[in-house]
Amino acid sequence: MKNTVVIGGGPAGMMAAGQAALRGQQVTLIEKKERVGRKLFITGKGRCNVTNASDPEEHISNAMSNPYFLYSSIYGFTPEDTMAFFEGMGVPLKTERGKRVFPVSDKSGDIVKAMEQFVKESGASILYDTAVTDITAEKGRVKAVVCGKRNIPCDSVILATGGLSYPATGSTGDGYRLARKLGHSITKCYPSLVPLKVKEKWVESLMGLSLKNIKMSVLLKGKEIYSDMGEMMFAHFGITGPLVLTASRYIDDKTDERPVIRIDMKPALNEKELDARLLRDIKKYANKDFKNALNDLLPQKLIPIVIMLTGIDESKKANSITKEERARLLKVIKNIELTVTDTAGYNEAVITRGGINVDEIDPSTMESRLVKGLYFAGEIIDVDSLTGGFNLQIAFSTGYIAGTNC
Ligand SMILES: Cc1cc2nc3c(=O)[nH]c(=O)nc-3n(C[C@H](O)[C@H](O)[C@H](O)COP(=O)(O)OP(=O)(O)OC[C@H]3O[C@@H](n4cnc5c(N)ncnc54)[C@H](O)[C@@H]3O)c2cc1C
Incomplete structure (x- = not known):
């Protein structure tokens, strides 16, 4: 059975972990914080603007960096798919001004709960309170994930550690360091929507x-x-x-x-x-x-x-x-x-602009072009969008593509 480790329990990592586990893989999701979805919990002023009910084309045109990179993922898991996913998980949604989609309950906690439940029901396991410190590779292929003294051998790694904004939620740029060590380049990062x-x-x-x-x-x-x-x-x-x-x-x-x-x-x-x-x-x-x-x-x-x-x-x-x-x-x-x-600054920025260079990622699978078995999902990638639910859609879409291709 293929072993996949997902690093980061944000929306991108949770979507990726659940999808990979649904394909029968043995999946471990590793989250640095004691809970998953810390940032997701504070989105939309605690209401979570989970996506935007516009068509994929509009999502792509709202992307501020590398819109073309997002074609396969946004069409592969569309805003409609996101809405069907949450409704299917028992979270009714409503659409407000500017086609912004929220849970009817106005509680981001319902979205976090649904995602965590999805990960667990699909058969993936979650390691909380555990920070990944290294990813090792051999002959151009990932070999293991290291958490301090612990070594977790694996066939695939999905790196979904987010950006640098709101560091108290766990997004402190660890993924950039891990990817850089494996040869990836990171474009200049800025606090954005700030x-x-x-x-x-x-x-x-x-x-x-x-x-x-x-x-x-x-x-x-x-x-x-x-x-x-x-x-x-x-x-x-x-x-x-x-x-x-x-x-x-x-x-x-x-x-x-x-x-x-x-x-x-x-x-x-x-x-x-x-x-x-x-x-x-x-x-x-x-x-x-x-x-x-x-x-x-x-x-x-x-x-x-x-x-x-x-x-x-x-x-x-x-x-x-x-x-x-x-x-x-x-x-x-x-x-x-x-x-x-x-x-x-990053303490108040909704997103980080910049990230893993998209030239080094295959947009149709999210796999690294440099290291076999390494995948990326979410805000860690050099893609970002305007407010309105577009950034979470990027996390869900890229997470889905990574999870269904790893
Ligand atoms: C205040 C605020 C409000 C927002 N509101 C909205 C909104 O309403 N709609 C919208 O579309 N977008 C919103 N966003 C943006 C959205 O939250 C992000 O784009 C999205 O969370 C990115 O998802 P991600 O999974 O890529 O990263 P994150 O959500 O940042 O998750 C990354 C996870 O990785 C974990 N991690 C990091 N390093 C390690 C490590 N070394 N080992 C293990 N785990 C690690 C972190 O603890 C974290 O849980 C908002 C952002 C903020 C800050």
């Missing part, structure tokens, strides 16, 4: 403020590299929220030129319409202080900042605002700029 730190100290005063229906653009060397509408939030160190996480994917490492985030507070109004609106409000509050004239237009917390950025005296009466000052105000409302100094 909050951003900014230079402007005044953001501290806005902590907790959430802005909805704004337009955010990322500018690099003055050129727009990303723009979208949506929601963001201010934090003590900078900015976060859905728009910011997506924007972060477009920001590389520390470039010489710092990226600038531009916020348009009123994207639904063009300059002429916004000017008319400003005039209306100024007229309505003619005898009030200028700062009070903005109450209908902007969130309270933001008003002192906007006024500070315009340089207009806040105690000036609204009816004494000049045309030039109104133009300055309009410009600030449509162009609040923040200079990105860094990301919030």
Whole structure:
């Protein structure tokens, strides 16, 4: 009987282990932590956005690195297959805004439980609290997995140790070291889908403020590299929220030129319409202080900042605002700029961008092109996607392909 060891009890490793065991292999899943699926448990703010109910083509077009590499796996185990898998495991699902799929219970624990149950019912065994420290190979083929002093001989190894983000969940980049030792190259890794730190100290005063229906653009060397509408939030160190996480994917490492985030507070109004609106409000509050004239237009917390950025005296009466000052105000409302100094790092990153070089993996089997019997699955590979359930689908699809081909 073929012996397979799966390293890493995340969604990719659990899917791979269960599939390999269903084929009659003797499978051991080794998990460093005392429980499997620690990261899976915190996904989707504890609700687990398990996949996206869009077609495979849309999943591939949402992939930010190496989309073509994902063709065989996403078509081999589709989003529909993921949904059928969980429904079949007794976890009813629902589809929300943006085709995001969640368990009806809104409990990620149900997804973790179903996956662990799948592994066990398929006949694989799980070693908890056990870290793999080495993989040995002989004559270009895997030979054994080493956990400290323990040697586990095997015919195949599926490496599914995840990336570097949220290291407390167990993803600390061990797999990169194990693969590198066997000759694999790792592309440059970055924290991605991550909050951003900014230079402007005044953001501290806005902590907790959430802005909805704004337009955010990322500018690099003055050129727009990303723009979208949506929601963001201010934090003590900078900015976060859905728009910011997506924007972060477009920001590389520390470039010489710092990226600038531009916020348009009123994207639904063009300059002429916004000017008319400003005039209306100024007229309505003619005898009030200028700062009070903005109450209908902007969130309270933001008003002192906007006024500070315009340089207009806040105690000036609204009816004494000049045309030039109104133009300055309009410009600030449509162009609040923040200079990105860094990301919030791996501790806060939803995913790691970068990983095992896809040129060294056969996309139709997930087998290493360098070492026979070595397979990869999940976030450890240099593939990543945007938010919306796409990253878990990558884990399930690549895990399925590795588990059915090892
Ligand atoms: C806060 C947060 C929210 C997220 N929400 C979503 C979401 O809603 N939808 C979505 O699609 N994606 C989401 N993601 C991304 C998603 O969780 C990951 O893409 C996915 O978990 C990757 O799966 P994986 O199995 O490849 O790796 P992981 O889930 O990281 O699992 C790797 C496992 O390997 C184990 N391991 C590591 N080293 C060793 C070793 N040496 N020996 C043994 N075991 C080892 C780790 O302990 C870990 O259990 C979220 C991520 C975060 C951080």
